[in-house]
Amino acid sequence: xxxxxxVTQFVISGLATGSxxxxxxxxxxxxxxxxxxxxxxxxxxxxxxxxxxxxxxNVLHLPLIAAILVAVAVTTVIGLVFERLAIRPLKNATPLxxxxxxxxxxxxxxxxxxxxxxKDTQALPAFSGTDPISVAGATLLPQHLWxxxxxxxxxxxxxxxxxxxxxxxxxxxxxFNRRAANLVGISVGRMVLFSFVISAAVGALAGVIxxxxxxxxxxxxxxxxxKGFCAAIMGGMGSGLxxxxxxxxxxxxxxxxxxxxxxxxxxxIAFFILLLILFIRPQGLFKKGExxxx
Amino acid sequence: xxxxxxxFLVFALVVLLIPLPLSGGYLTNVLIFVGINSVLALGLxxxxxxxxxxxxxxxxFFGLGAYGSGVLTTAYGLNPWLAMVVVAVxxxxxxxxxGFPVLRLKGHYLAMATLGVGVIVNIAFxxxxxxTGGPSGLSGIPNLSIGSLTFDSDLKNYYLVWVFAxxxxxxxxxxxxxxxxxGLRAIHDSEVAARVMGxxxxxxxxxxFTLSAFMSAIMGSLYCHVMTFISPNSFxxxxxxxxxxxxxxxxxxxxxxxxxxxxxxxxxxxxxxTFQDYDIIVYGLxxxxxxIYLPGxxxxxxxxxxxxxxxxxxVTEGSDA
Amino acid sequence: MLSLxxxxxxxxxxxxxxxISFNVGKGAxxxxxxxxxxxxxxxxxxATGIYPPSCGAVLLEGKDISKLPPEGRxxxxxxxxxxxxxxxxxxxxxxxxxxxxxTQSSSGLFACSFRMPWQxxxxxxxxxxxxxxxxxxxxxxxxEVQAGTLSFGKGRLLEIARAMALEPKLLLMDxxxxxxxxxxxxxxxxxxxxxxxxxxTVALVEHDMDLVMDICDQLVVLNLGxxxxxxxxxxxxxxxxxxxxxxxxx
Numbered sequence: 001x002x003x004x005x006x007v008t009q010f011v012i013s014g015l016a017t018g019s020x021x022x023x024x025x026x027x028x029x030x031x032x033x034x035x036x037x038x039x040x041x042x043x044x045x046x047x048x049x050x051x052x053x054x055x056x057x058n059v060l061h062l063p064l065i066a067a068i069l070v071a072v073a074v075t076t077v078i079g080l081v082f083e084r085l086a087i088r089p090l091k092n093a094t095p096l097x098x099x100x101x102x103x104x105x106x107x108x109x110x111x112x113x114x115x116x117x118x119k120d121t122q123a124l125p126a127f128s129g130t131d132p133i134s135v136a137g138a139t140l141l142p143q144h145l146w147x148x149x150x151x152x153x154x155x156x157x158x159x160x161x162x163x164x165x166x167x168x169x170x171x172x173x174x175x176f177n178r179r180a181a182n183l184v185g186i187s188v189g190r191m192v193l194f195s196f197v198i199s200a201a202v203g204a205l206a207g208v209i210x211x212x213x214x215x216x217x218x219x220x221x222x223x224x225x226x227k228g229f230c231a232a233i234m235g236g237m238g239s240g241l242x243x244x245x246x247x248x249x250x251x252x253x254x255x256x257x258x259x260x261x262x263x264x265x266x267x268x269i270a271f272f273i274l275l276l277i278l279f280i281r282p283q284g285l286f287k288k289g290e291x292x293x294x
Numbered sequence: 295x296x297x298x299x300x301x302f303l304v305f306a307l308v309v310l311l312i313p314l315p316l317s318g319g320y321l322t323n324v325l326i327f328v329g330i331n332s333v334l335a336l337g338l339x340x341x342x343x344x345x346x347x348x349x350x351x352x353x354x355f356f357g358l359g360a361y362g363s364g365v366l367t368t369a370y371g372l373n374p375w376l377a378m379v380v381v382a383v384x385x386x387x388x389x390x391x392x393g394f395p396v397l398r399l400k401g402h403y404l405a406m407a408t409l410g411v412g413v414i415v416n417i418a419f420x421x422x423x424x425x426t427g428g429p430s431g432l433s434g435i436p437n438l439s440i441g442s443l444t445f446d447s448d449l450k451n452y453y454l455v456w457v458f459a460x461x462x463x464x465x466x467x468x469x470x471x472x473x474x475x476x477g478l479r480a481i482h483d484s485e486v487a488a489r490v491m492g493x494x495x496x497x498x499x500x501x502x503f504t505l506s507a508f509m510s511a512i513m514g515s516l517y518c519h520v521m522t523f524i525s526p527n528s529f530x531x532x533x534x535x536x537x538x539x540x541x542x543x544x545x546x547x548x549x550x551x552x553x554x555x556x557x558x559x560x561x562x563x564x565x566x567x568t569f570q571d572y573d574i575i576v577y578g579l580x581x582x583x584x585x586i587y588l589p590g591x592x593x594x595x596x597x598x599x600x601x602x603x604x605x606x607x608x609v610t611e612g613s614d615a
Numbered sequence: 616m617l618s619l620x621x622x623x624x625x626x627x628x629x630x631x632x633x634x635i636s637f638n639v640g641k642g643a644x645x646x647x648x649x650x651x652x653x654x655x656x657x658x659x660x661x662a663t664g665i666y667p668p669s670c671g672a673v674l675l676e677g678k679d680i681s682k683l684p685p686e687g688r689x690x691x692x693x694x695x696x697x698x699x700x701x702x703x704x705x706x707x708x709x710x711x712x713x714x715x716x717x718t719q720s721s722s723g724l725f726a727c728s729f730r731m732p733w734q735x736x737x738x739x740x741x742x743x744x745x746x747x748x749x750x751x752x753x754x755x756x757x758x759e760v761q762a763g764t765l766s767f768g769k770g771r772l773l774e775i776a777r778a779m780a781l782e783p784k785l786l787l788m789d790x791x792x793x794x795x796x797x798x799x800x801x802x803x804x805x806x807x808x809x810x811x812x813x814x815x816t817v818a819l820v821e822h823d824m825d826l827v828m829d830i831c832d833q834l835v836v837l838n839l840g841x842x843x844x845x846x847x848x849x850x851x852x853x854x855x856x857x858x859x860x861x862x863x864x865x
Contacts, residue, residue, distance in 0.1 A: 038402035089586050095401035096348060100542055100585050103350075103535060108578025115572055222531060226413070229406060264421040271410040271417075278407045279395040465728040472727035472738065473713075473720050480703045480714045487701035490663060492689035492718035492781060501724050547705075 008138040010259040011252055016144045016213065018251020019151040023206035024228025025235060025243040026158060027199040032237050033175035034195040037098050041082065041106035043225020044113075045200045048075040049207025050216035051113055054122045064127065072204045078109070079200025083193050106221070114218040124211035143212050150209050154202060155244060161198075171195060203228075223267060227254075230274040236284020246285065302467060305550070306460050313452050322448040324564050326520060329455040331556035333462050333513045335540040336549060337506035342538075343547035344470060345502050346482030347397060348405045351412030352537050355507040357529025358385045359514020361419060361426055364435045364524055369425070374438050378515040382508055389507030393500035412534055419526035431525030438519045451520045458516060462509055466549050478502060479547075532574070539577045542584050545591025554592055616641040616816045617662065617693070617785055622671035624654075624661055631657045632840045635671070639785065639833075644811050645818040646827040646848075649837035650860060655820040656698060658837070659789050663695045664688050675785070690718050692784030698793060698820075700770045704763030708754065708773055711762050712745035715780030719744070745780065752776040752806060768799040775806065779815075786810065788819040792826050804830050828852070836860070 024046055031039050052071035056062045062070060086101050093101075127146050132139035162168040173181040174191045182188050207216070207224070214220070227250060234246025250270060258266035277285070316322045338352050362381030366372040372380075396407050419426050426432055438445045438454065445454045469475050480488040481495045489495050518524050536559065544555025563573045588595045617639040624632040632654045639645045647655050660666045662673055664685040672681045680688055703711050720741050722734040749755045752772040757765065765773060771791060778786055791807070792800045800823060807830055811817055821827050827834065827848070834851045836843040838860045844851055851857055 038406070040405075086582050086586070096342070096346065097585050097589065099348060099402060099405050100538065101582050103538070104578045104581025104585070106578070107532075107535060107574045108582065111572055111575035111578055115575065119571075226406070226409065233403075233406075262421070265417060268414050268417040268421075271414045274410045275407060275414075278399055278403055278410075282399065282403060468730050469724070469728040472730075472734065473717065473722045473741070474724055474727040476706065476710055476714050477717060479706055479710075483703040483705055484701045486665060486685070487697065487703065488714065489685040490665075490689055490695055491715050491777065492686050493714065494686050505724065 005137040006259065007256070008136055010255045012135070012138055012140055012144065014252035014255030015248055016147045016251070017210070017255065018231075018248035019147050020206050020210045020224070020247070021227045021231040021250050022244040022247025023151055023154060023202055024224060025231030025247050026155070027203040027206070028229055028232040029235070029237050029243055030158075030199040030202065031195050032232070034171050035087075035192050036095075037087070037102065038229065039196075039199070040099060040102035040225070041109060042199070042203055042228065043221030043223070044106050044109040045075050045079060045203030045221075046207035046210075046224045046228070047113065047216065047218065047221035048078060048109070049204030050124060050211035050220070051117060051122070051207075051218065052204075053208050053211060054124050054216065055117065057124070064125075068205075068208050071208060072201055075204035075207075076197050076201045079196045080193065082200075083196040087192070087196070088189070106225075110218055110221060117218065119218060121215045121217040123215045124208075126212040127209075141213070143209075147209050147213075150205065151244075154205060158202075159240075167191075167194060226274070227270050230270055230277070233274065233277050233282070234285050236286060238284070242284060242286045298467065298471070302464060305463075309456050309460060310453075313449055317449075319448075322452050324560060326448065326452050326455050328557050328560045329452070329459040330513045330517055330520075331537070331540060331560050332553040333459050333509050334537050335544065335552035335556045336463065336466055337509040338537050339541045339544075339546065339549070339552040340466060340469070340478070340502050341506045343541060343545070343551075344475060344482060345478040345499055347499055347503065348401075349408040349503070349506070350405050350531070350534050350538070351408040351410075351415070352506065352510055353529045353531070353533040354412040354415035355385055355389065355510035356514040356517070356533070357415060357419060357526070358388070359511030360518040360524050360529065361432065361514075362511070363515035364432045364518040365425055367436055367519075368432065368434055374436060374515075374519060378512065381515055382511045385511035386504050386508040390500060390504045393503045394496075397496070397499040397503055409531065409534075412531060416526055416530050419529065426526070429526060431523055432518075433523040435518050435522045435524070437522065438516075445519070455516055455520065458512065462512075463549060463553070470549060474498070482547075536577065539581055541591070543580055543591055545593035546589070548591065548593045551591050551593035558592075616676060617818065618674040618677075619658075619662065620672045620674065622658070622661055622673070623669045624657055624666060625669045630840055632661070632668075635837070635842055637835050637842065637845055639816060639818045641816050642811070642814065643816065643832040644807065644830050645816075645833045645835065646831035647818065647820045647835045647837065648822075648824075648827060648851075649843070652839070653837040654840040655837055656789055657840075659695060659787055659820060662787060663693060689781055692782065693787070694778045694781045694783035694785070695787040696771075696774045696778050696789060696791060698789040700767070700774045702762040702765070702770055702773060702777075704761070706762055707758065708749065708760050708762050708765070709742070709745050709758040711773055712748050712777050712780050713741055715748075715777035716741040716744060718781055748776040748780055749773075751779065751809075753802075767794045768796070771795065771799075771803070772806075775810075779810065783815055785816045785818065788817065788821075790820055790822060792821060792823040800826055 024042065027045065028038065028042050031037055049071050052074050053067045056067035056070045057064065082105055086105055090097060126141070126143045128142045130141060132141055162172055170181065170186045171191045171194060173186055174188055178188050231247035231250050232243050234250065235242030235244070250273060253273060254266055254269050257269040312325065313322050334352060334356055338349060341347050341349055359381055362384065363374065363377045366377040366381065367374050392411060396404065396411070399407050420429050445451050477488065477493045477498050480491065480493055481498065485495050540555035540559045541552050543558060544553065545551025562576070584591065620636050622632055622635040635658060647658065649655055657666070661668045664683055668681060672679050674680065675691055675693055680691065703714060720737050722737055726734040746755060746758065749758055752775055754769055754772050757769065762773060792803055795803060804826055807817060831848055834848055835845050836851060836857050843860055844854045844857050846854070
């Protein structure tokens with residue numbers, strides 16, 4: 001019984017962090033699908049979300065909601081500037097160049113945050129207190145509910161955007177065939193910019209809602225980014241349910257592994273899963289393989 | 295061919311003579327690390343600049359070399375030279391084994407997979423406390439020695455490291471201008487065409503990956519004996535990115551570019567002491583601006599700049615006459 | 616020489632090839648023609664191992680090579696050129712041909728990095744052979760030029776020299792005349808005949824009907840992924856099904 005309660009507890013916290021990975025995975029997929037780029041700076045957007053919220057709250061003394069809005073808005077602007085300055089100037093970029101550039105952007109953002117706010121780990125107060133709620137012998141924090149709620153809302157929002165708005169449909173068209181999209185009058189360049197903007201916003205939001213649970217600092221972006229990428233890979237780089245499932249599975253496995261085996265190897269578990277997926281099913285857990293046309 | 299030989303001899307001579315006027319001072323110490331970093335950069339450049347395959351986990355092989363030698367010589371009292379050979383061979387075998395699944399991946403996926411390997415290895419350094427000392431590091435590693443000659447001063451270590459480095463640079467120069475090197479460059483330009491030409495791309499990619507791991511492991515062993523203390527922080531993702539930055543600055547696909555990049559990136563933080571941790575801001579800016587404006591690195595950029603200046607001079611000479 | 620037995624190829628739900636069976640006769644020049652989208656290039660990709668076939672078998676001199684990767688087929692003497700010439704652009708013209716000599720040499724990682732004596736003499740030998748091949752296609756003066764800077768016509772010649780370096784038994788050429796002007800095409804026709812006279816079997820996919828009718832001994836016509844006809848150029852010209860397919864399209 002003791003063990004069962006423990007497991008339930010691990011699953012709950014695993015699902016919560018898994019939701020975050022799912023959101024980050026979605027933000028990877030949004031850029032990948034319209035540009036073919038894996039943005040190595042994605043984790044920094046997440047970090048910025050948390051750090052900027054704390055800054056707005058503690059230094060600017062804004063109310064929580066306003067602080068979150070400011071953080072997401074500023075991160076979005078950074079995403080926009082990043083695309084303008086570092087991605088757009090490249091013509092005929094090879095994947096290698098894009099990898100190097102996004103890595104460059106990633107450490108640049110991290111360095112600047114360290115310069116401005118130092119290396120200290122900071123905490124964001126939970127949105128609605130820390131009184132635990134008891135569920136089936138395990139405890140659920142109010143922040144967990146916030147995480148689940150926001151994740152569901154963002155996923156529904158993305159679905160509506162991509163399936164029911166002109167811009168969303170245009171972005172999907174770009175992901176299928178950029179040249180054809182261009183021929184029917186879609187500005188591919190603008191869609192690429194859009195994808196960076198939306199992706200930065202989603203990433204920042206993920207960073208905001210996780211900050212009360214795990215604390216945040218200038219260097220949390222690397223790990224969060226990589227785990228989000230892992231979720232996206234598990235879901236086959238789609239922006240749908242696959243990625244969400246991938247994130248939830250990853251979060252749960254990681255939490256169970258850390259709790260039952262060893263907490264020191266928590267991050268190693270995630271990377272081990274990442275490598276396994278890349279080696280065995282690089283097309284994702286839920287997709288069938290297809291011959292790539294050359 | 296001949297001119298390549300002369301170029302290398304001049305380079306080797308400069309390397310061997312430089313420490314004499316410095317008389318073992320602080321700069322000699324820095325130049326030891328230039329030697330180590332040069333080989334690390336060169337190893338990655340063979341993989342990335344020549345064969346076109348990225349690795350974001352090079353620091354892991356360097357670290358495995360350092361920890362392998364460190365643990366074997368302190369905890370098991372193995373002869374350091376023997377340990378170096380054993381460790382390098384083991385690291386090469388490890389790289390060879392993971393090379394086949396890893397290098398089947400391309401582009402972004404390859405980058406993520408190598409990054410993953412690097413992170414896992416680094417976590418292992420931190421967590422296997424009874425073996426590695428964990429985050430607080432491993433100390434008391436002996437200096438290397440040959441007979442009664444112990445490599446315990448900066449000057450001696452300089453020559454130790456650079457003799458290894460020069461050897462590896464020479465072998466790499468041979469390699470890139472041979473059948474093997476042509477095969478690598480062909481894979482970089484068009485893997486499909488290379489395979490249709492009978493180039494065994496899959497095997498060659500793994501071989502060059504293994505070679506770069508082997509070179510990094512040897513440098514790791516030397517590093518641990520020079521430093522006598524190591525900790526996991528020196529072998530993390532940050533350092534893998536630093537190696538990458540070196541070759542992007544120096545020049546992808548250039549042996550001497552790797553060395554130039556290693557020289558600049560090792561000297562730069564030393565000269566700007568106030569920078570400390572903020573060097574990553576500079577690295578980030580360099581990675582972005584170099585890739586956009588000078589993708590060939592400095593080895594291509596400097597001659598291009600000179601060429602632009604020299605004809606201008608000729609024109610003025612012509613007008614004089 | 617090369618036999619295709621019931622080759623089919625599907626991409627997802629799209630059937631690109633179905634039930635293709637024919638033989639490429641030894642020592643002859645075989646042309647594969649057909650309207651756009653007939654599946655000619657896909658057929659080449661299946662024959663050379665770039666795509667696995669969905670069904671059917673590829674036989675080279677009676678031996679089943681369906682499971683071999685491209686580099687394995689190249690070693691057996693099955694070599695191809697590409698429609699949009701695939702040169703190694705950052706390497707010199709001579710180096711491109713030397714990569715073609717990869718299967719004719721054997722020095723590995725160790726021999727190359729330590730400059731073993733046998734590696735040095737091998738290097739000398741393949742350098743000389745590469746120059747011979749550049750002579751053969753008529754561009755020896757371009758040896759040290761970077762391949763990426765060549766004109767399309769010269770690039771085509773280099774690609775042929777590089778393919779010939781593998782000492783092919785069978786040379787597959789994907790639209791060799793595409794992008795060439797009429798005098799270049801005439802030179803190409805002579806070169807292909809010269810290659811056949813060396814004893815190399817040639818198969819080519821081509822749109823230029825004058826070239827095909829001039830040099831081919833045997834023709835295969837594809838349409839919409841299936842075989843429409845097979846025969847000598849004369850037979851094909853008189854075949855009503857072929858005429859309909861072409862006229863129907865144009």
